[in-house]
Amino acid sequence: MSSMYGIGLKLLSTVFFAVMLAIIKYTSSDVPIGEVIFARCFFALFPLVLVTAIQGDWRDCIRTKNPWAHVRRSVVGAGGMFCWFSSVSMLPLPEATAISFLNPLMVVALAAIFLKEVVRIYRWSAVGLAFFGVLIILWPRLSQSSGDVGLVGAILCVTSTFFMASAGILIRHMTKTEKNAAIVFYFFVATSVFSLVSLYWGWVLPDLKTSILLILAGVFGGLGQIIMTKAVSVTEVSLLAPFDYVNMIWNVFIGIVLFSEYPTSTVLVGAFFVIGAGLFVLYRERQLGLAQRAEKQIKSV
16 A cells, blocks of 8 residues: 555656746746746745655755765755756756756766666666667757857756766765755755855746745645655655656646647657656666575575
């Protein structure tokens, strides 16, 4: 039952994140990205603190043993968020989403380089296959002029996967001493502060409708983060990970209905390779995990 409960929570979190992303794409045409990022992070703090207080102690959000780790993670995460939101404003949602699925494979590569984790031929093959899929998606953009907005968006999207994967590596270390609530809280606070730098280039005073949407983007993003964290706490990560790809379904649907953005054949083919590579790694990791458990059980007998 915990597995079904966790999967249900994971699916619900993908809905919240999809709605948040749709709002960000809609508002980014009228509101500077820095202002959008501020709203996304600042207003996400309220549901985070409220839910943490209800579940236990709100002070879990501020307790930390390694404040500089939060600073490093926040700088990298803020860079990833800026590149990701910028790319969403420039690209059709299906295309941006397909490229973003490179993220978990990027984690594999960075873990091998920086954490010296042993990555065998199967996972390296999957990483290569995913990059091949991204090249298929990018090919129409690469054949266009360098001034093409879509090409800039695609480059930013790929860059965002590097930043997000790097943040994931940093978080792995932080979870040894820091609670999830603190990791998320300090990221939202720091990124809200970082985004204020963009005031120099000018913010706009949004109308009532846009203001409400920006607030909702933060609230939905915060709730999505909370629900996803809860899902991970009750169900194995390897079981939940494949459901990340449900985001593709929501974002394709939203892209078609709200923005009249239909996925092209190259996006679909490239997405097939990227998602297939990701699912292969997840399947491989799960099989290895099951084998290791069986070996431990045999030794304990």
